[in-house]
Amino acid sequence: MxxxxxxxxxxxxxxxxxxxxxxxxxxxxxxxxxxxxxxxxxxxxxxxxxxxxxxxxxxxxxxxxxxxxxxxPRFDQVQRRAPRIAAELFDTGANMGPGVAVTFLQRALTALNRNGKDYPDLTPDGRIGPITLAAIDAFLALRKAEGETVLLRALEALQGERYLRLAEKRPANEAFIYGWLANRIGNVD
Missing domain, CATH: 1.20.141.10 (Chitosanase, subunit A, domain 1)
Incomplete structure (x- = not known):
């Protein structure tokens, strides 16, 4: 997109x-x-x-x-702010669980807040509430459209790392790893 x-x-x-x-x-x-x-x-x-x-x-x-x-999981609230992020969270949440997707978002936003200078660190609790929404707002106000792209890349990096970890931890998951990476990473533009 x-x-x-x-x-x-x-x-x-x-x-x-x-x-x-x-x-x-x-x-x-x-x-x-x-x-x-x-x-x-x-x-x-x-x-x-x-x-x-x-x-x-x-x-x-x-x-x-x-x-x-x-x-x-309140992805509709995210969509009002960052449609591509909401689409990614929805897809990741459907595959890994919404709490995992939200935790990825919270971790990425915390890593991108310049040591708390832009907005406070988030507790990765897997729930979207006013603090997470305020962090999205602050991040996008500072970083604009390019920020949404960078945040999307961070979410996909976390998602890809989890897929690899799942395959390493349980070899039976290797049956799915190719499809996960082919169909779940980079499908929101």
Whole structure:
């Protein structure tokens, strides 16, 4: 997405995510078990779906993404400030969990605050609240559009490092590492 392009809507982000995730998958190396449209069986059940995972309706998956991976972690609040960052957080959160994505954001913002000169350090608690939003505002006020690009790169660096660590820690994850790096890093422009 270029700086002048309109921010994608959450519906567009969900459609793009579902297209990347594909349909029904039950890979033996995936600890999450059966998924459809990237929604694990545990998440689908926790949100009231009782049918076979292979038949999870796309509309239900989209509703789960909107509720659990967009609104609950407050990525809609980030989108008002930094659309590309919100899109990255949504994608990372859908893959690794929203708390992990937010922790990446908080760590990156703290590393970029010039030892607290621009805004206070953040506690990487995985939750977006007024302090994290104020840090985004202060960072972007100082660094402008280029700052959003740099912050996006920092988020992707943290995400890539975590993928490599997951593959090193659990060799079965090597079945997924290529796809994670190919489809999750650098897909928001």
């Amino acid at each position: 270029s700086a002048s392009a309109p921010a994608p809507t959450i519906d567009q982000l969900i459609d793009e995510l579902i297209a990347r995730e594909g349909g029904y998958v039950d890979h033996k190396a995936d600890r999450g078990g059966p998924t459809r449209f990237g929604i694990t069986e545990a998440v689908a059940r926790a949100h009231g779906y009782t049918g076979p995972m292979s038949l999870l309706p796309q509309a239900e998956a989209a509703a789960i993404y909107r509720r659990l991976y967009w609104l609950r």
